[in-house]
Amino acid sequence: MLSPPEPSAREREHALVVAAQRGDTESFAALVRLHQRRAYAVARAIVLTHEDAEDAVQEGFLHAFRALDRFLPDQAFGAWLNRIVANAALDITRRKKVRDADTLADTIASPFRDPAESAELRQRLTVALSALNERQRAVIVLHDVEGYKHAEIGRLLGIPEGTARSDLHHARARLRQALSAVRSQL
Amino acid sequence: MKIERNTPEDPGDEEVTRVLRDVYASPAANASYWDTLETRIMARIATAGEAPEWWGVFDGWVRVGLAAALLAGVLAGSALLRAREAQERLAYEAVMESASVIPIAGPNLARGPGRAARDATLRSLMSR
Numbered sequence: 001m002l003s004p005p006e007p008s009a010r011e012r013e014h015a016l017v018v019a020a021q022r023g024d025t026e027s028f029a030a031l032v033r034l035h036q037r038r039a040y041a042v043a044r045a046i047v048l049t050h051e052d053a054e055d056a057v058q059e060g061f062l063h064a065f066r067a068l069d070r071f072l073p074d075q076a077f078g079a080w081l082n083r084i085v086a087n088a089a090l091d092i093t094r095r096k097k098v099r100d101a102d103t104l105a106d107t108i109a110s111p112f113r114d115p116a117e118s119a120e121l122r123q124r125l126t127v128a129l130s131a132l133n134e135r136q137r138a139v140i141v142l143h144d145v146e147g148y149k150h151a152e153i154g155r156l157l158g159i160p161e162g163t164a165r166s167d168l169h170h171a172r173a174r175l176r177q178a179l180s181a182v183r184s185q186l
Numbered sequence: 187m188k189i190e191r192n193t194p195e196d197p198g199d200e201e202v203t204r205v206l207r208d209v210y211a212s213p214a215a216n217a218s219y220w221d222t223l224e225t226r227i228m229a230r231i232a233t234a235g236e237a238p239e240w241w242g243v244f245d246g247w248v249r250v251g252l253a254a255a256l257l258a259g260v261l262a263g264s265a266l267l268r269a270r271e272a273q274e275r276l277a278y279e280a281v282m283e284s285a286s287v288i289p290i291a292g293p294n295l296a297r298g299p300g301r302a303a304r305d306a307t308l309r310s311l312m313s314r
Binding site: 025028029032033040041045054058061062065121122125141144175176179 | 232
């Protein structure tokens, strides 16, 4: 006799969502375990610091938990969650609006960086990143670091795909310019 | 506007991407970090569930407010009714008082000093 097939990842997630909607917090914790890394990456692409990314992730999960009864379980939970996290990250960015490039150069640096990398190069790129507007910065990080496609970035940030393409082009041009200036000095 | 596509053969892009990945590296290798983050997220959700929302502060005041509004409505209605009754009573009394001084038409009205003078003038003219 054949045993029933193993449920797919999507089916498992669906079951977790339905259980969480019924009030099972353990199921929601399982959803957190499944999605927190991606959520962090999305938030980190938008905000300037690791700490703000953590705050955005926590805010996002809290919003998602509160809005869980409005989520349709047949939809992709990850995409829904990441939109909420992106909005939370954008809110944090708007609230802070830190414009001091010198301060940013110190604060943006992640504690998880490679010590072998040229500090000057990283610092210049960091300053150039902070000079981009929040949307351009988010687009280039989501695309180049996280591997999102233009259309996915558009959905995530609530902008047209063409705008995501255009932002990516401008952001990359400015960062490339910053890097070439450093290389010419080194 | 011409859009430049990301091409792997573009050395500038590769450099940008490499440094970006370094700057934005997530703590993926650190398993305990994610366990801690999960714990913090769930703790925050639990705390938020226990703590009332800011608008929840007003929940207790809603009943009091409704009762006060009802009482104020009853009092205002009652005062309005009393004022209206008083107004009607005053109007009635004013009508009654003015009715007693209104002259009533009749034969007495034709008499008086003016009438006597007119009668005397008429008699004098007719006797001529």
